[in-house]
Amino acid sequence: MKPAQRPMELSIRLAKYMLMQKLKGRKRFPMVTMLEPLEMCNLSCVGCGRIREYKSVMSKMMPVEEALAAVEESGAPIVSIAGGEPTIHPQIADIINELVRRKYFVYCCSNGLLMERVMQKVKPSKYFCWVVHMDGLEEKHDESVDRQGVYKKAKAAIQKALDTGYRVCTNTTIFRGSDVEDLRELFRTMTEMGVEGCMVSPGFDYEAVSDREQFLLRSESEEVFKKILDPKRSEGIRFYNNPLYLNFLRGEREYQCTAWSNPTYTVMGWRMPCYPLADEHVGKVSEVMKGEVWERYGVGKDPRCANCMMHCGFESATIFGAITSPKDWITLIKSGAISKSGITAS
Numbered sequence: 001m002k003p004a005q006r007p008m009e010l011s012i013r014l015a016k017y018m019l020m021q022k023l024k025g026r027k028r029f030p031m032v033t034m035l036e037p038l039e040m041c042n043l044s045c046v047g048c049g050r051i052r053e054y055k056s057v058m059s060k061m062m063p064v065e066e067a068l069a070a071v072e073e074s075g076a077p078i079v080s081i082a083g084g085e086p087t088i089h090p091q092i093a094d095i096i097n098e099l100v101r102r103k104y105f106v107y108c109c110s111n112g113l114l115m116e117r118v119m120q121k122v123k124p125s126k127y128f129c130w131v132v133h134m135d136g137l138e139e140k141h142d143e144s145v146d147r148q149g150v151y152k153k154a155k156a157a158i159q160k161a162l163d164t165g166y167r168v169c170t171n172t173t174i175f176r177g178s179d180v181e182d183l184r185e186l187f188r189t190m191t192e193m194g195v196e197g198c199m200v201s202p203g204f205d206y207e208a209v210s211d212r213e214q215f216l217l218r219s220e221s222e223e224v225f226k227k228i229l230d231p232k233r234s235e236g237i238r239f240y241n242n243p244l245y246l247n248f249l250r251g252e253r254e255y256q257c258t259a260w261s262n263p264t265y266t267v268m269g270w271r272m273p274c275y276p277l278a279d280e281h282v283g284k285v286s287e288v289m290k291g292e293v294w295e296r297y298g299v300g301k302d303p304r305c306a307n308c309m310m311h312c313g314f315e316s317a318t319i320f321g322a323i324t325s326p327k328d329w330i331t332l333i334k335s336g337a338i339s340k341s342g343i344t345a346s
Contacts, residue, residue, distance in 0.1 A: 197240025
């Protein structure tokens with residue numbers, strides 16, 4: 001496996017930010033602001049809970065100033081813009097451009113269908129990265145998103161972005177029945193095209209999704225990722241996740257969820273408690289950080305958390321754990337992986 005390519009400034013900024021929070025005595029604090037300026041999407045992916053959970057507010061668009069205020073309230077140096085499909089938002093370029101101007105590191109998650117339209121209004125920058133969702137090669141990906149032709153359009157958008165000078169990553173969600181060989185070929189194809197790295201994560205068992213059989217149990221996830229991340233078979237592939245999280249996916253490490261480090265702001269407010277679960281929405285990000293909240297959620301606490309291994313909850317846990325382990329911290333620094341802690345949605 002090849003190390004991911006990331007701007008050095010991102011690593012330095014995040015490390016300094018974490019140090020300052022620790023010096024202030026903060027036990028919980030945001031590392032990535034998950035921003036959802038709309039929940040509308042132009043696809044109906046079979047494993048997506050968002051378009052079903054937010055059906056009643058599907059037409060609502062977050063005003064630019066509200067989006068910026070949420071990012072400022074959080075204070076995290078990284079912003080992951082998701083949804084829904086962010087490129088549908090009529091003012092998404094205004095949101096991205098202003099965040100970039102303020103020197104946040106912005107990752108915009110997209111299915112790729114409308115990327116080229118937004119590229120006309122957003123210039124390439126070290127502070128901006130496209131994250132394109134790819135769940136397999138053409139046949140598998142189009143089956144996952146329930147529409148033919150999407151893979152070709154997404155791949156073309158990735159190539160256009162790379163040729164124009166944008167930073168680009170991919171994000172892949174693993175489900176029961178995922179074709180390991182197909183995925184490995186996808187990752188190899190994306191790496192050869194020149195993406196910074198391929199992110200991977202198991203899908204979350206959303207209650208709003210009718211086909212619950214597609215979601216993996218934790219033991220099944222570990223077995224699948226042992227195959228996907230086999231060093232002998234994945235040589236030359238550039239994964240974007242940090243090596244400690246990849247070890248966790250293979251079942252070689254144990255962590256408790258730290259999803260509070262990736263608070264999600266939606267058109268209904270701050271999602272409580274985390275990106276996968278929405279028991280309520282609150283008005284202040286500080287509500288998400290309260291200790292009494294996390295006494296109720298996490299592995300061994302809430303049964304809905306039992307099989308979750310998503311990067312938004314556990315990749316940040318690897319970084320917080322590395323703070324107290326010099327060996328693990330050195331591993332993250334060498335890999336350059338201190339720069340990301342689960343920035344994308346699935």
